[in-house]
Amino acid sequence: MDSILQKFQITALNPMQEQAHKTITELSDMVLLSPTGTGKTLAFLLPLIAQLDETCDEIQILILVPSRELAQQIEQVARKMGSGFKVNSVYGGRAGVLDKIDLKHRPAILIGTPGRVADRFRRDNLSLEHIKTLVLDEFDKSLEIGFEREMTEIVDALPNVRQRILTSATNNAGVPGFVGLKKPVSLNFLTKESSTQLTVKTMLSAESDKLKTLQEALGFLEGQPGIVFCNFKDTLLEVSDFLFDHHVEHECFHGGMEQFDRERALIKFRNGTCQLLLATDLAARGLDIPEIKFIIHFELPHHNKEFTHRNGRTARMNSEGAAYVLHNKGARFPEFIQEISPRKLSMEDLRHAAQPKPVQWSTLYVTGGRRDKISKGDIAGLFIKQGQINNDQLGTIELQQNCAYVGVHQVIAQELIEKTNNSKLKKKKVRISLI
Numbered sequence: 352m353d354s355i356l357q358k359f360q361i362t363a364l365n366p367m368q369e370q371a372h373k374t375i376t377e378l379s380d381m382v383l384l385s386p387t388g389t390g391k392t393l394a395f396l397l398p399l400i401a402q403l404d405e406t407c408d409e410i411q412i413l414i415l416v417p418s419r420e421l422a423q424q425i426e427q428v429a430r431k432m433g434s435g436f437k438v439n440s441v442y443g444g445r446a447g448v449l450d451k452i453d454l455k456h457r458p459a460i461l462i463g464t465p466g467r468v469a470d471r472f473r474r475d476n477l478s479l480e481h482i483k484t485l486v487l488d489e490f491d492k493s494l495e496i497g498f499e500r501e502m503t504e505i506v507d508a509l510p511n512v513r514q515r516i517l518t519s520a521t522n523n524a525g526v527p528g529f530v531g532l533k534k535p536v537s538l539n540f541l542t543k544e545s546s547t548q549l550t551v552k553t554m555l556s557a558e559s560d561k562l563k564t565l566q567e568a569l570g571f572l573e574g575q576p577g578i579v580f581c582n583f584k585d586t587l588l589e590v591s592d593f594l595f596d597h598h599v600e601h602e603c604f605h606g607g608m609e610q611f612d613r614e615r616a617l618i619k620f621r622n623g624t625c626q627l628l629l630a631t632d633l634a635a636r637g638l639d640i641p642e643i644k645f646i647i648h649f650e651l652p653h654h655n656k657e658f659t660h661r662n663g664r665t666a667r668m669n670s671e672g673a674a675y676v677l678h679n680k681g682a683r684f685p686e687f688i689q690e691i692s693p694r695k696l697s698m699e700d701l702r703h704a705a706q707p708k709p710v711q712w713s714t715l716y717v718t719g720g721r722r723d724k725i726s727k728g729d730i731a732g733l734f735i736k737q738g739q740i741n742n743d744q745l746g747t748i749e750l751q752q753n754c755a756y757v758g759v760h761q762v763i764a765q766e767l768i769e770k771t772n773n774s775k776l777k778k779k780k781v782r783i784s785l786i
Contacts, residue, residue, distance in 0.1 A: 352397065355432050359393065367540045368394040375399060375516065380535040382526060383518045387636050387663030389540065391488070391518050392428050399484055399516075400434045403459050409481040413509070414462040415502060417492040419444055419610060420617065420638050422462045425488065427749075429460055436460060441467045444610030451475070452722075453752070465493055465501035472508055482509050486516045489636065491524030503529040520636055520663065521656055549662055552696040553676045553684075554647075561677050562593045565649060568675065569599055569627065571701035574708050575644035576620070578628045580635070580661050582650040590649060591629055601627040604634050615714075615756075615786060622747040622758030623712040635660040647675045655687035712746055713764040717755040719781040729776050730755055737774060738767045756786070 356362065364372065367385050374381045375398040385391050403411055416422050419442035426440040436459035441450045443466055450471055454461075457478070461468070471477065485506070487493065493502060506512075506529055515532055522541050526532060556564035565579070581587040584605045591603050602616035602625045619625040620640060628634065635657060643665040652658050665672030676693060678684070719725045727748045734740055734757070746758025759767055764785060772783045 355397065358431055358433065361390075361393075364394075364397075365390060367391075367538065368397075370538050371395060372398045374536045374538065375514070376401075378514050380515045380532045381517070382532070382535050382537045383516065383540075384522050384538065385518070385520065385540040387520045387660060391520075392425055395486055395488075395516055395518065396425075396429055396432065399486075400429070400432065400436065400460075402484070403434075403436055405436075407459070407481055409457050409478045410459065410461045411481055412460045412484045412486065413468070413482050413505075414460065414486040414488055415465050415468060415490075415493065415505065416462065416488045417464065417496055417498065418442075418633075419464060420613070421489065422464060423614070424638065425462050429462075438462070441471055443467050447474075449752070465498040465505060469501040469504050472505065479509055480511050483511060484514045484516070485509060485512045485530075486518070487530065488518050489520070490517045490526075490530075491519045491521060492636065494524060494527065499527065499529075502527075506530060520660060523656055549665065549672055549674060551662070551674045551676065551688075551691055551693040553678060553693045554696050554698075556677060556679050559679055561649065561679065562590065565590070565647065565677060566594070566597050566599060567698060568647065568677070568701055569594075571698070572645055572706075574626070574706035576623070576626050577643060577645040577647065578630055578634060578640075578661075578664055579647045579649050580652075581629070581631055582652060584631060586650060587629055587631060594629070599627070600625065601629050604628055604630040606631065606633050618749055618756045619714050619786070622714060622749070622756070623709070624714045624758060626709075632657055632661065634664070636663065638664075640664060643672060645673045645675065647677055649677055651676060651678075651685065651688070653685075655685075658687055711761040712758050713761045714786050715757045715759055715764065715768065716784050716786045717757060717776075717781050718753075718783075719776050719779045720751045720753045720755050722752045723777060723779045725755070725776050725779065725781075726750070727755075730757060733771055733774055733776060734759070734767060738770045740767060 368390055371383055371394040375395060383391060399412055414425060422440040422442045426438055429438040438460045439453040439458040441463040443464055515530055517526060554568060581590060584607050587605055594601055602619055604613055604616050620628050646661055646665050662674045717730060727750055730748055731745060734745055740763055744760040744763055749756045768783050773780055
């Protein structure tokens, strides 16, 4: 286990992960409630992978999730663990033929959204009797967005499940009866004191139109990764147009975007090419977005649950962070804001807290990936040796089935493309371009 933890730069499991590990190892059904960012994915993957049967060539673990982004995140975590077991994710928004290719040789762990998993169960001749473990990650979110019918269909199709694991970052949803829990162990870490250091602050806009105040605040927060939350896509697009007109670099993330565009926005945000994400509540939970220093509520959500999930994107795992509530004069705050007695903040306060500008990054797109037997080491070797860049000029490499995304220093990006484009990696000639 220690070697796996080192890959995630973790020295030891936190108390929640230790309790989950013990419960899963004992083969008990479990309901795990823990805040966003506390490491639930690693908490259930570590003990589950240890239980896999190396002699079995069929699916053994099924993980259902509410969104494609969460499916991709769990797949990446499982692959990073380097267990040697095949892992695949399936989800809406990508061609079914890619699912067929991935599932031709069965993965030991299948991750997917309920709609796509149910569809694959109907269309493909999958052997389901070897699936002994069912995980419903963020189960309340799947129910909330209308996946109950598909989830029921999937559970009914699994004849030999012996362990069921449900996780959530909220305790507002009851466990549905169709899951068939048997004497579950409930681990509730939502009510325990958090070691995070979140500060909630209010920012008064001098004008009824809050856009100029937002622009000014972002000017002082520049250099720190953060998210601006809006309630609706229309508001988000209005804010985005304003920020583009005033040369504030950002990426958008909302449910109306194509999957390809959403993935690219998150990749650029994760590797530092983009420091600011403008999002709806789609980004409030279930996404792997580390090291967020602040979030801004351009619009307050209607309920405390959404407010909590948004704030959970920052001040994660012992780190510091701030949540800013942008409001007009005379605005009435809901009770869940009044209860926490947020600190009032002025632009002068932000001015004093301004950070130096960081190194600017760009993201390169490589037309080869895991299916071509290309590794992260192959890409790093090409860029360092043939591209003649230094190790510190190379950032995050995200390897996917058919492609890869690589963060590099902005100042050397174009020259690097000229030196490496149309090079051969393994047996494939790859094209390299800027996104």
